[in-house]
Amino acid sequence: MWFVAYLKENYIYMNLSKHTEFTTADAIVQELVREGVKVVFGIVSIHNLPIYDAINRNGTIRLITARGESGAVNMAEGYARSTEKIGVILTSTGAGAGNAAGSLTEAWNAGVPLLHVTGDVASPYLGTGKRYIHESKNQNTMMDGASKKSYLLKNCHQTTVIVRESIQEAKTLPSGPITLNIPIDLQSIIVPKSQILNLEDSKTFLMDKVMEIPRDVLKEITNASRPVIWAGGGVVYADAACELKSFAEKIGAAVITSESGKGVIPENHPLCIGHFGSYEATQKLLNNSDLLISIGVRFRGNETTNWTVVMPENHIGIDADPNIFNLNYTVKYGLTGNAKQILNQLLKDLPENSSTNNQDYLEEIKDVRYAVRLALEKTLGPYKEFAEVMRNSLSTSTILVRDVTVPASLWGSRLVDIHKPRTSIHANGGGIGQGLPMAIGAQVGCENDTVVLMVGDGGFLVNIGELATASQENLPLVIILFDDSGYGVLRGIQDATYGRRVGVELKSPDFETLGKSMGFKTSKVSDSVDFATELKLAINQKKPAIIVVDMKQVGPMAIPYQGSPAIMHAFRPKEL
DSSP: OHHHHHHHHHHHHHHGGGSSOOBHHHHHHHHHHHHTOOEEEEOOOTTTHHHHHHHHHHOOSEEEEOSSHHHHHHHHHHHHHHHSSOEEEEEOSTHHHHHHHHHHHHHHHHTOOEEEEEEEOOGGGTTOOSOOTTOOSOHHHHHHHHSSEEEEOOOGGGHHHHHHHHHHHHHSSSOOEEEEEEEGGGTTOBOOOOOOOOGGGSGGGOOOOOOOOOHHHHHHHHHOSSEEEEEOHHHHHTTOHHHHHHHHHHHTOEEEEOSTTTTSSOTTSTTEEESOTTSHHHHHHHHTOSEEEEESOOOOGGGTTTTTSOOOSSEEEEESOGGGTTTSSOOSEEEESOHHHHHHHHHHHSOTTOSOOOHHHHHHHHHHHHHHHHHHHHHHTTHHHHHHHHHHHSOTTOEEEEOSSHIIIIIITTTSOOOSTTSEEEOTTOOTTOHHHHHHHHHHHOTTSOEEEEEEHHHHHHTTTHHHHHHHTTOOOEEEEEEOSBOHHHHHHHHHHTSSOOSOBOOOOOHHHHHHHTTOEEEEESSHHHHHHHHHHHHHHTSOEEEEEEHHHHOOOSSOOOOOHHHHTTTSOOOO
């Protein structure tokens, strides 16, 4: 009976959508189309039906139906990270919006531009606590905590403006997810079909901004004989990979990347150390450096062993967000702005002979490249061959998505070379289970590219329902599932810290049968030779595929994983 009452109460709002009048929902769709949105991820609900119907009537936007709101957000993030476009999600009220919150925090961590449009309860019931269907205590506040910013639509006539500004704010560096809460009763209100024009949107009126790099900064770079660049995701989002590579070559700098920055310089480049910032050989290189230039990097705790990695005092920071400077490491000079523009200006202003041409230093960089990789390979045992198979099998355009699992986080993020920006995707915030929907989003956005997901059985089961989404969309996704029937990361931490385990052993389903039931070509391997064969077949067939790696049969690593040093200290008994 409650549903009948609900429909009667809201019939006028839903019934209007049968007519040709221009509504709030149509205004939302108009702005999405104006932005060039081609795909929206979400779940249909009684609290977003008018918007879904408006998208359907418009007919230019593809709707991808996820099996959970958290998965929908992850899909939009994978889509945005792989395509350079904004990701759009449409969810429901209360529990639906709340389900999206965890994945929104991941997008906020990664600085990914998303527009999350969610329904809300009818406006007369906002904040009343009357337990209106799907009501939450304060949805806008809840969404604000999970997003870069959250807005509640109160005036339907401002829909065009607020949607347009939200899209712009999501894309403005530092980028991130923006949530729009649209009460159900406002979604079908008839509004003027406003044509709001922004002259600054027209490239005809834009002029190149003149940028002046301080002379002291140019002098520091020119005089450095052992420069190091630490590049992060900000270089990717600024589309500055070409400029970064040219800059590193011009000044003869070693390049360390954060995990988010993988691909800003090809990882087989002789100047690229890669994602090995906390390794001993890299730390020694940093200690002997006379200049650090950090570009679009956050210096996350897990990538600097909780900020115990010692950085050179002579430090030039480049970032779109000035709040980053001196947050984790102090800078001598902080340059605020778009990385692409700043690097272009540096390339213009630095003299042609900026490189020290220090051959001894260039050889040392090569030695460090080799040393950090060798140190990691020595710990892997049989998985060294698995890493080699992947490195040799994946093309330079393959998009590699990694969930949080020992193989992916330990060697998948370091030994499988990434050659281009936006071809490496992982969960910045460290949450497990987000890899599968991220990979789905990336495959939707890059239909002609190969997308490969590395995931553990524990993480895979978190969003297992999204296999149905991938199957329904017939996506040629290649999933490498490392099955050890447990939470491998936590096992290692517990073994090292307590010498005993709790809560980490899992009963896995028959993944071969499960994959086949979902329309995936599924196989199981127990050694690197069969793995090489199955991976090649999976990539070439261009159809959904799962390769289950039986880790118990493969055997243990040479040195058991014991957890990241950045977090291990938190678990050990200590006095206050």
